[in-house]
Every structure is written in C-alpha cells, then in structure tokens.
Amino acid sequence: MLRDEAAGAMPGFIAGPGGSGGRVAVSTHDRGEAAVILRRAYPRLRFDLGCADGPFVLRHSVVGDGRLSSTELVLAGRARASGTHPDGVVAVGEVLGGRLSLEPARSGVDPARPFLRPPGPARMTSEDLHLRTTELDEPAFRAAAERYGHQGAPLRPGPGGAPSPSACAAWAWTASHIQRAARDPHVLDNPIVAGELFDLAVRTLLACFGDPDEDRGAVALDAPRSLRRAVGYLEEHALEPIAIPDVAAAARISVRSLQALFRRHLGVSPVEHLHAIRLEGARKELLRGAGGDCGSVRAVAERWGFGNSGRFARLYRARFGERPSETLRGRR
Structure with a gap:
C-alpha cells in the first residue's frame, strides 16, 4: 500500500532556489510501487530490487528547498543501482544502517563516516540500507565558500570520509539538525533561519571535507x-x-x-x-x-x-x- 504525503516528482517537486520549503514522504511494501517511487526520486539511476520473497519496505522522504535539502531512504533487502549522479549539487551521504558500496570508489564507502558523493557515473549495491543524504545547491555553496576565503574547488573529490571522529560527529549533528528543522514547513520560509541553516551546512562541509593541503582549522574555518x-x-x-x-x-x-x-x-x-x-x-x-x-x-x-x-x-x-x-x- 503506497502512502504519499505530497504529490509530484520526488526531489524535483521541491521549490527551486529561493523558494519555500517542501516535504515529501512515501512508503510501500510493494516492490513494483517501490520501483516507480525510485524512478521518480532518482531519474538518472536504474534500480534492481530483485524478486526475493519475504518482507519488503521502502521509505523515502525529502525535506528542504532548492538550496538545501535532506533526503532519507530506507530500502530493505538487497538492491543494485547504476547510472549517474547529477551535477550542480554538493551531496554528503551517511549510512545510518545496513550496508552500502559505491563506485567509483575502489575501496567502497566507509559506512562509519559521512562521505562526499561524487557526481557523474556511479554504481551502488546495498543491503537493508538506511541512508541520509544532505544536498546543497553547488553555485550557492561555492559562493558561500568564497566568502570564507575558499576559491575554486574547496572540497576533496571522491567519497572520502571526514578526516577525524570529531569532524564526523560535527557533520552528523549538523545533518540531523538540518533534517529536524526542515521538517517544519515554515522554517525555510523565514529567510534568516534558512540562511543560518545553509551557512551552518557550508561551514561544516568545509571543515569536514576541505582540502587538507590548505591552511585551515579541522573544527571550523574560524574556530579559535x-x-x-x-x-x-x-x-x-x-x-x-x-x-x-x-x-x-x-x-x-x-x-x-x-x-x-x-x-x-x-x-x-x-x-x-x-x-x-x-x-x-x-x-x-x-x-x-x-x-x-x-x-x-x-x-x-x-x-x-x-x-x-x-x-x-x-x-x-x-x-x-x-x-x-x-x-x-x-x-x-
């Protein structure tokens, strides 16, 4: 039985840059319905959910706006996906449960740490996956990064994890805070609050995934x-x-x-x-x-x-x- 709390294409339904916040949450125990949901949510990826017997569940939710959003995916059983991740987005994933392996990433994703999702071609295998992804509009992110003195490409490429347990903890707290705040549909309507949330995401991203060759603090850009x-x-x-x-x-x-x-x-x-x-x-x-x-x-x-x-x-x-x-x- 499909439960859909909002209509429209899954992440595409969210308001564009500068628009107010939105929310979608869907769930199903039917693999056929799950395939439809995933096609709408990830139009550039092709999913193979298998045909194994037994209990199955898919839960997918998105909160946020076109500049900052948080997606949560629960996918029971084993699954595969291939295709491309979109350009123009800075995305950080966290495996909250289950297993995930991504390519290109010869060693796979370290599920104990947040990882920076690379754009372009990718293949994924998962088992009983619980994944949270925080996405930032790339032009808005880079503009904000430049205000902190970061020029060009300030993030380390590839799905490498955050450099320390402290940085991992900082990102996990930030991502949870963004997700909780954005669940209130009125939060992102306030430009001050929306700006503070986006700024928090940018600063934590730079602290966790900034180029280690540059001279910057490991906790935050302006940390004493x-x-x-x-x-x-x-x-x-x-x-x-x-x-x-x-x-x-x-x-x-x-x-x-x-x-x-x-x-x-x-x-x-x-x-x-x-x-x-x-x-x-x-x-x-x-x-x-x-x-x-x-x-x-x-x-x-x-x-x-x-x-x-x-x-x-x-x-x-x-x-x-x-x-x-x-x-x-x-x-x-």
Missing part, C-alpha cells in the same frame, strides 16, 4: 585556537578517562570559557562532543564486525568509556537509528 586545542585533546584522549578541567587546561582557558566556546561554535557541551567522538569510534569498531569477546557490544562500549551498556545503547540508537547489536550483527 583554544577550541581546536580542546577538540584535539578530546580526540587524542577519547579512550581515556577525561575531566573537563583537564580539557580547559589543554585549551588554556577556564572551564566556564570552555563551555561557552563549545556552545557558541559547535552547539554542544564538551561532554556531549566527547560522547559524539566516542560513539563514532564505537560505531566504527562495530561496523568492522570483529569477533570474539573483544568485539562484543559490551566490550566496545567499555573500551570507549561507556561503563553502562544500557545508556550506551540508548545514546547509540538516538544517534544512528539502530541498536549497537544490530550494527554488529549486520557486519558479521
């Missing part, structure tokens, strides 16, 4: 040195017990200034940022699917500083949309 020192300390000592006064000392500022700095530039507290770094690290281990006691959910959680397995599972599911045991089971 004290913030970079603090984040560097959290990353370096993520597997060790960390006290906030130690972080402040490493950043050479007071605890109060440290808290304010993280809130102002990252939108979270130092402890929340540390949790994000540790969750990303734990997820990466679980996605490797290591066997034995050292690869159990409990062992991974404890190694990354989560002594309470129940709390770890709640934080993990809130961040990645699945239980840690599901991630581990999916990679074995």
Whole structure:
C-alpha cells in the first residue's frame, strides 16, 4: 500500500532556489510501487530490487528547498543501482544502517563516516540500507565558500570520509539538525533561519571535507585556537578517562570559557562532543564486525568509556537509528 504525503516528482517537486520549503514522504511494501517511487526520486539511476520473497519496505522522504535539502531512504533487502549522479549539487551521504558500496570508489564507502558523493557515473549495491543524504545547491555553496576565503574547488573529490571522529560527529549533528528543522514547513520560509541553516551546512562541509593541503582549522574555518586545542585533546584522549578541567587546561582557558566556546561554535557541551567522538569510534569498531569477546557490544562500549551498556545503547540508537547489536550483527 503506497502512502504519499505530497504529490509530484520526488526531489524535483521541491521549490527551486529561493523558494519555500517542501516535504515529501512515501512508503510501500510493494516492490513494483517501490520501483516507480525510485524512478521518480532518482531519474538518472536504474534500480534492481530483485524478486526475493519475504518482507519488503521502502521509505523515502525529502525535506528542504532548492538550496538545501535532506533526503532519507530506507530500502530493505538487497538492491543494485547504476547510472549517474547529477551535477550542480554538493551531496554528503551517511549510512545510518545496513550496508552500502559505491563506485567509483575502489575501496567502497566507509559506512562509519559521512562521505562526499561524487557526481557523474556511479554504481551502488546495498543491503537493508538506511541512508541520509544532505544536498546543497553547488553555485550557492561555492559562493558561500568564497566568502570564507575558499576559491575554486574547496572540497576533496571522491567519497572520502571526514578526516577525524570529531569532524564526523560535527557533520552528523549538523545533518540531523538540518533534517529536524526542515521538517517544519515554515522554517525555510523565514529567510534568516534558512540562511543560518545553509551557512551552518557550508561551514561544516568545509571543515569536514576541505582540502587538507590548505591552511585551515579541522573544527571550523574560524574556530579559535583554544577550541581546536580542546577538540584535539578530546580526540587524542577519547579512550581515556577525561575531566573537563583537564580539557580547559589543554585549551588554556577556564572551564566556564570552555563551555561557552563549545556552545557558541559547535552547539554542544564538551561532554556531549566527547560522547559524539566516542560513539563514532564505537560505531566504527562495530561496523568492522570483529569477533570474539573483544568485539562484543559490551566490550566496545567499555573500551570507549561507556561503563553502562544500557545508556550506551540508548545514546547509540538516538544517534544512528539502530541498536549497537544490530550494527554488529549486520557486519558479521
């Protein structure tokens, strides 16, 4: 049974640049209907959903406008797709569940990290996929990037992942925030709010995927040195017990200034940022699917500083949309 909350072609129905926000959400348990939905959503890709028996589900939603949008795709079972990704779009994908392999990318996508989707020819294979893609209009993105002193092509080509757990955590938080905000159809009607969301996406993109050969900070383009020192300390000592006064000392500022700095530039507290770094690290281990006691959910959680397995599972599911045991089971 097809459920369609808005009419029109899937991402094409969204208002053009400068238009107000839109939303589409469709779902079906029928492979034939799913094929139609996917053709409308991705007209340049050809999907093969197979014909296996058993439960099947497709869920596809898009929120945003022509300048900034967030797409979420849930596709059960195994699937293949081939064709081309469109030009004129800067797109970052995140595998929130299941498996995904993309070409061209000889080593495939690292599902533990956000990846920059390259335009042009591509082939994809997936299994029980849960994918979120954040897309920015490329001309608008490049114009914004130039305001921050980035000329030409400021992003590293190919689907390489973000360079550090901190950057991964920053992008995951940004993408989730954009998705939640854009679900309100009136948010993007406000040019101030829409501009702030787009600016946040641009700055985080440049921080996560900017050319490492250029001289720029790893946290944000205009991040103070004290913030970079603090984040560097959290990353370096993520597997060790960390006290906030130690972080402040490493950043050479007071605890109060440290808290304010993280809130102002990252939108979270130092402890929340540390949790994000540790969750990303734990997820990466679980996605490797290591066997034995050292690869159990409990062992991974404890190694990354989560002594309470129940709390770890709640934080993990809130961040990645699945239980840690599901991630581990999916990679074995």
